[in-house]
Amino acid sequence: MSGTFLGIPKFPAAAKKALSDSQLRRNLAHATGTIRAKRAAVVGEVADWEQLRLAGEAIKNRVLRHLPHYLEQLEKSLTAAGATVHWAVDAAEANRIVVDIAQRHGTDEVVKVKSMATQEVELNTALEAAGIRAWETDLAELIVQLGDDLPSHILVPAIHRNRAEVREIFLGKMGRVGKAAPDDLTDEPKRLAEAARTHLREKFLRAKVAVSGANFAVAETGTLTVVESEGNGRMCLTLPEVLVSVVGIEKVLPTFQDLDVMLQLLPRSSTGERMNPYTSMWTGVTPGDGPQEVHVILLDNGRTNVLADPTGRQALRCIRCSACLNVCPVYERTGGHAYGSVYPGPIGAILTPMLRGSDPQSDSLPYASSLCGACFEVCPVRIDIPAVLVHLRSRVVDEHKEASALPSVQDMAFKAASWTLASSRRTAAAEKAAGLGGRILGKRARTAPGGRAVLGPLPGPAAGWSQSRDIPVPAAESFRDWWKRTEGGTRDTGSAPTARRKGGRS
Amino acid sequence: MSSVGLMVTCMNDALFPDTGRAVVTLLRRLGVEVGFPAKQTCCGQPMVNTGYLDEAVPLLRNHLDAFVGCEAVVVPSGSCAGSVRHQHRILAERSGDPGLVRAVEQAPPVYELTEYLVDVLGVVDVGAYFPHRVTYHPTCHSLRMLGVGDRPTRLLRGVRGLTLLELPAADECCGFGGTFAVKNADTSVAMGSDKARHVRESGAEVLVAGDNSCLMHIGGLLSRERSGIRVMHLAEILAATETTRTRTTEPEAVTAR
Numbered sequence: 001m002s003g004t005f006l007g008i009p010k011f012p013a014a015a016k017k018a019l020s021d022s023q024l025r026r027n028l029a030h031a032t033g034t035i036r037a038k039r040a041a042v043v044g045e046v047a048d049w050e051q052l053r054l055a056g057e058a059i060k061n062r063v064l065r066h067l068p069h070y071l072e073q074l075e076k077s078l079t080a081a082g083a084t085v086h087w088a089v090d091a092a093e094a095n096r097i098v099v100d101i102a103q104r105h106g107t108d109e110v111v112k113v114k115s116m117a118t119q120e121v122e123l124n125t126a127l128e129a130a131g132i133r134a135w136e137t138d139l140a141e142l143i144v145q146l147g148d149d150l151p152s153h154i155l156v157p158a159i160h161r162n163r164a165e166v167r168e169i170f171l172g173k174m175g176r177v178g179k180a181a182p183d184d185l186t187d188e189p190k191r192l193a194e195a196a197r198t199h200l201r202e203k204f205l206r207a208k209v210a211v212s213g214a215n216f217a218v219a220e221t222g223t224l225t226v227v228e229s230e231g232n233g234r235m236c237l238t239l240p241e242v243l244v245s246v247v248g249i250e251k252v253l254p255t256f257q258d259l260d261v262m263l264q265l266l267p268r269s270s271t272g273e274r275m276n277p278y279t280s281m282w283t284g285v286t287p288g289d290g291p292q293e294v295h296v297i298l299l300d301n302g303r304t305n306v307l308a309d310p311t312g313r314q315a316l317r318c319i320r321c322s323a324c325l326n327v328c329p330v331y332e333r334t335g336g337h338a339y340g341s342v343y344p345g346p347i348g349a350i351l352t353p354m355l356r357g358s359d360p361q362s363d364s365l366p367y368a369s370s371l372c373g374a375c376f377e378v379c380p381v382r383i384d385i386p387a388v389l390v391h392l393r394s395r396v397v398d399e400h401k402e403a404s405a406l407p408s409v410q411d412m413a414f415k416a417a418s419w420t421l422a423s424s425r426r427t428a429a430a431e432k433a434a435g436l437g438g439r440i441l442g443k444r445a446r447t448a449p450g451g452r453a454v455l456g457p458l459p460g461p462a463a464g465w466s467q468s469r470d471i472p473v474p475a476a477e478s479f480r481d482w483w484k485r486t487e488g489g490t491r492d493t494g495s496a497p498t499a500r501r502k503g504g505r506s
Numbered sequence: 507m508s509s510v511g512l513m514v515t516c517m518n519d520a521l522f523p524d525t526g527r528a529v530v531t532l533l534r535r536l537g538v539e540v541g542f543p544a545k546q547t548c549c550g551q552p553m554v555n556t557g558y559l560d561e562a563v564p565l566l567r568n569h570l571d572a573f574v575g576c577e578a579v580v581v582p583s584g585s586c587a588g589s590v591r592h593q594h595r596i597l598a599e600r601s602g603d604p605g606l607v608r609a610v611e612q613a614p615p616v617y618e619l620t621e622y623l624v625d626v627l628g629v630v631d632v633g634a635y636f637p638h639r640v641t642y643h644p645t646c647h648s649l650r651m652l653g654v655g656d657r658p659t660r661l662l663r664g665v666r667g668l669t670l671l672e673l674p675a676a677d678e679c680c681g682f683g684g685t686f687a688v689k690n691a692d693t694s695v696a697m698g699s700d701k702a703r704h705v706r707e708s709g710a711e712v713l714v715a716g717d718n719s720c721l722m723h724i725g726g727l728l729s730r731e732r733s734g735i736r737v738m739h740l741a742e743i744l745a746a747t748e749t750t751r752t753r754t755t756e757p758e759a760v761t762a763r
Contacts, residue, residue, distance in 0.1 A: 016692045025696075329679045333696045368690060370683025370697070371555060373650035390593075393557030414558040421516065422564035424572070427547040431520045448729040450736035464688040468695040469726030472521055479514050479523035483542045489530055 003150045004122060008340035010364035015334040024160050024335055031159045032326045038272025039323060039378070046268070055261045057382040060317035063252055064307060070219040070252045071298065077222030081284025083294040088246075094299050095126035098211060098244055101295055102132050105242055107208045113226055113233040114138035115213025116320050117246045117299055119151060119342040120355075123211065133177075134211065135203045137232035139196050146173040152336030152344060154322040155270050160335050163187040174199050200232060210236040210291070214247045215319070216262055217296075220255050223283045224296065227266060227276040237280045243291035248299050250316040262319065265380035270321035302355035311391040315351045317381040322347075324375035324385060330368060339365060346375035350388040358399055366392035424480070431478040438474035445473050508626070509539035511576035513616070515586045515718075516548035522718045528745035529582050529619060532634075535745075536627055540580075545572035551589035554597065556685045563601050566594055566610075576614045580622045582741045584648025584716050587618040592651060618648065619741055620657040620716060630660045636746045637667030641710035643701070643724065645717040646679050658716055658740055665743060673713075674704040682723035695727070702727045705735060713737045 008014055018024060043049055063070055075085045088094035094117075102110055110127065112118065112134050124134040124145075136145045143158040144151050147169045151157030158166070170181040170192065179202050181195040212233065214224040224245055226233050237243060253259065267276040285294050307313050325331045325345030336344030340361050341352040349369055353362040366389045375385040401411065420426045438453075445453035454470035457463070465471055483489070510533065514526040526542075533540045549569055550562035569590075573579050581587050594613075598606040623629055642662060648654045662670050681687065681697025688694075701724050705713050713728070715721050718739055725737035 012690050012692065015690060019692050019696050329681065329697050330690075330693055334693055366557075367686065368693075370646070370679050370681055370686045370694070372646035372679035372683070374646075374677075374679065377650060390555060390557070393555070394559045395557070397557035397559075410556075414553055414556065414561045418553060418558070418561035418564055421548045421550075422568050424545045424547050424568070427516070427519075434520055448725070448736075449734055450738065452725075454726070454729050456730070464691040465726075467691065468730060469698070469723060470729040471726060472722060474520055475523045477523065479519045479526035480542070480544060482523055482527065483544075488540070488542060489527065 003148060004125065005150060005340050005342070008337070008361060010361050011334075011338055011340070011368040012364065014338035014340065015330075015368070018334045018338050021335075023162070025333060027160055027162050028332055028335055031156065032332050035156075035272055035326045039269060039326065040272075042268045042272050042274055045274075046264075052261060052265055053380055053382050056265045056319075056380055057317065059253065059258045059261060060250075060319075060381050062254060063250070064313055064316055067249065067252070067307065070254055071249055073219040074217055074222060074252050075298070077219060078284060078296055079222075081222045083222065083284040083296050086295060086297045088297050088299045088301070090301050091121035092126075094121045094246055094297050094301070095123055097295075097297050098123060098246070099127060099130045099132065101242065101244055102127070102209050103130070105208055107132070109133045109135065109203075109207060110209045110211050110244075111135050111137055111203055111207040111236050111240065112141075113210065113212035113228070113236045114141045114157075115211070115246060116154060116342060117213045117248050118211060120248075121246065121299070121301060123246070135177075135200075135207070137200050137203070137236055138228070139193065139230055139232075142196055142200070143169055146170065146177070150337055151342055153325055154320050154343065154345070154347075155325075156322075160337070163189065163192065166192055170195050178202055200235075204232075204235045204239055207236075207240045209242040209244065210240040212236060212243065212245045214245050214251055214296075215266065216259060217247050217252050218254075218256050218259065219252050221283055223256065223281050225259065226278075226280045227263070228278045228280075229271060229273075229276055231278055234278050234280050237282060238290050240291055242293045242295070243282075244295040244297065246297045246299055248301075249303050250318075266319055266321055269319075269323040269378065269380040302357070305357070306351070306354040309354060312350065312354050312388055314383050315347065315354060315388060317383055318347050318351065319381060321380055323378040323380065327374040327378050328369075329372065329374070330370065334368075339368065346385045346389075347383070350383075350385055350392060353392055353396075358396070363396045363400075366390075366396060428478070428480055431474075431480070434474040435476045435478060435481075439476055441473050442476075446470075448472075508537070508577070509541065510578045510580045510622070511573050511614070512540050512542050513546060513549075513573065513579050513581040513586065513590075514542065515581060515583045517722075518582065518718055521722070522739065525582050525718055525739040525741050528739065528741040529580070532632060532741060532745040533580070536623075536629065536632060538627070541576070543572045543576065547572075549586050549589045549594075550597065551586060551593065552684055554589065554593045559597060559600055562597055563606075566597050566601075567606065569594075570606075570609045570613055573614055574609075578622070578626070579614050579616045580619055581616060582619045582716065582739060583718070584618050584645050584652050584654060585719060587616050587621075588647040588651035590616045618652055618654060618716065620648075620654055620661055621652070623661060623744075624657040631664035632661065632744050634665040634744045634746050635667050635748045635750075636665050636743045638712050639669045639671055639710045640712045640714050640743065641671045641673040641705060641708040642676070642740075643673060643680065643705075643713060643715040643720065644676055645715050645720045648716050649677060654716070661740070661744060662714070665746075668743070671708045671710045673708045673710075675700075676704075680720050680724050682720045684719070687723055694723070698723050698727045702731065702733070706733060711735060712743075714740050714743055716740045 140158040153159040331345040453473040550565035553562035681694040
């Protein structure tokens with residue numbers, strides 16, 4: 001029922017489409033602006049925030065250094081507590097395990113707690129193919145699912161929709177899959193939430209099997225944790241007879257004590273709250289209380305490839321808070337769909353290419369950033385996203401050089417620039433040529449405020465720059481030539497060649 | 507007397523030589539002996555940021571050669587200072603040449619201009635005069651990679667006649683980002699247009715920043731919009747005095763000679 005990211009074009013093309021949607025840009029600017037301000041305020045309250053970040057980074061680094069050890073410990077603890085542990089190397093294997101469990105229990109529907117891991121493996125599509133309907137119970141996921149849409153944000157998958165659009169979706173779609181929305185539904189948040197609550201209640205009470213992810217999995221105790229805001233997660237985790245949790249292998253934490261740090265970092269970074277409204281923890285099976293059959297699927301799906309990359313592995317520290325999305329000026333203008341993955345924004349731009357490997361869309365993602373560094377500044381576990389972006393750009397360039405016999409236009413341009421700029425003599429000669437070109441171009445230039453000669457739209461390779469931006473005419477005399485001519489400004493400067501228009505001459 | 511090597515940056519050299527001349531004027535006025543190692547070209551940042559690391563190594567070697575023996579290096583660019591401090595080591599390590607790693611470790615300290623003025627010379631009043639309404643854009647690399655903090659605005663507040671106006675959403679990236687401006691031109695322009703709008707809203711006559719790259723992008727949009735707002739590098743304002751005719755009035759006279 002929901003869409004798929006398959007066939008999304010490269011980032012620049014997808015972004016161009018999103019940029020032309022003014023409603024989308026307004027929705028995004030408003031929503032990210034609001035969360036950004038909330039986060040800044042609650043983070044500002046914590047005196048030792050930087051110490052907390054360092055602690056979070058250290059915990060996750062310890063996990064990644066000894067991942068096999070903690071995973072084995074987690075498996076043992078879970079099994080001892082009565083859970084069944086499964087290992088899934090990829091999406092297909094994870095999906096098959098979930099389908100098998102549902103079919104064994106003779107059910108044709110499951111309720112779901114919002115989970116990035118199940119989005120990543122496209123579990124809903126796999127269940128649907130097996131004739132099993134998966135009901136998303138998180139409000140935003142429900143909006144995306146009912147709207148036959150794709151998620152565009154890690155925390156708020158329907159961030160690109162506004163209230164009026166949500167009302168339309170509820171009125172049009174709810175009745176087809178369950179309890180319909182009331183005819184007099186308005187776009188008041190309270191009324192929309194009420195419609196969703198009534199619609200979902202029916203599904204919670206009927207479902208035999210629930211599927212969740214986990215924010216954290218504690219190795220020493222076998223405890224899984226889900227944090228959420230709506231209580232839908234609590235319903236899914238406690239009501240059904242069978243609970244299946246799909247958990248990325250990087251979600252493991254060594255000790256229960258480590259939750260102390262993580263549960264301080266996560267809510268402030270993600271929803272801008274001091275603490276999330278619902279924190280649910282479960283450890284295997286408790287006879288007579290909650291699900292009586294508990295399965296945990298430990299998912300790799302490319303994660304060990306990420307781990308093998310010494311620079312890139314820090315992306316596995318990610319706790320999916322989405323703070324980087326909310327501060328990213330690129331995300332704010334293009335939205336999440338342009339990233340072509342359930343992981344959009346800065347973290348998606350590094351995680352997706354590493355999880356998925358090289359393809360034209362993946363290869364465009366590391367370039368979908370101005371490297372402004374705002375993402376690193378807010379990351380609660382200090383992932384140096386700009387450094388990983390640059391690292392992945394070099395991987396794209398290197399792989400392309402190896403794979404193709406002929407260098408690209410870009411390869412040749414950088415090779416030529418490298419040759420020129422490795423020598424001051426060649427650089428000076430190139431600048432002289434540019435200065436001469438500047439004097440010629442100066443004739444068609446306009447004078448910008450301050451006296452600078454600028455050019456309007458240009459054809460050819462300069463078009464990408466000059467379509468919307470005036471381009472400065474190269475200086476008639478470079479700094480190095482000025483320094484040489486005037487001995488560093490100590491001799492009479494005299495007249496220099498000029499590209500500027502002054503009075504009638506030019 | 508202190509002496510420094512001026513790293514003028516490749517972009518300033520070819521496109522914005524006035525900035526380099528302003529730095530020379532300013533530092534001399536403050537009693538600093540300025541040298542210009544003629545061997546210098548580019549720090550390699552455009553290559554590194556686009557993923558062409560192998561192509562950047564010859565530039566790194568040339569850069570290290572050019573500045574060897576300098577007491578300190580001053581550069582009127584947060585971006586290029588950041589590149590030298592954070593990328594050169596990565597580049598040297600990747601090259602697999604231990605000699606290059608050693609050369610990077612032993613290279614003279616590099617200061618972005620406002621760091622040098624405030625931290626090394628200990629001045630915030632550089633004796634400048636600039637009677638205009640100005641707003642300041644803290645470029646991302648100055649702000650986050652270097653952490654120059656309020657040094658630029660302290661220096662601007664020390665300029666006589668200058669009215670410093672607040673820039674809305676000042677900390678947000680203008681969308682330049684090197685080759686990002688071309689590879690993702692539409693997104694870059696969308697970001698830059700919002701920045702240009704904020705500059706107009708500030709009520710300033712002049713937008714100032716410590717990086718000509720960002721100014722070229724924002725200035726290119728302001729100019730296309732015929733906004734009438736000028737963009738200037740911070741060094742050019744700090745170099746200006748009562749007797750200086752800056753390029754706001756007369757194009758050629760930044761060096762005041």
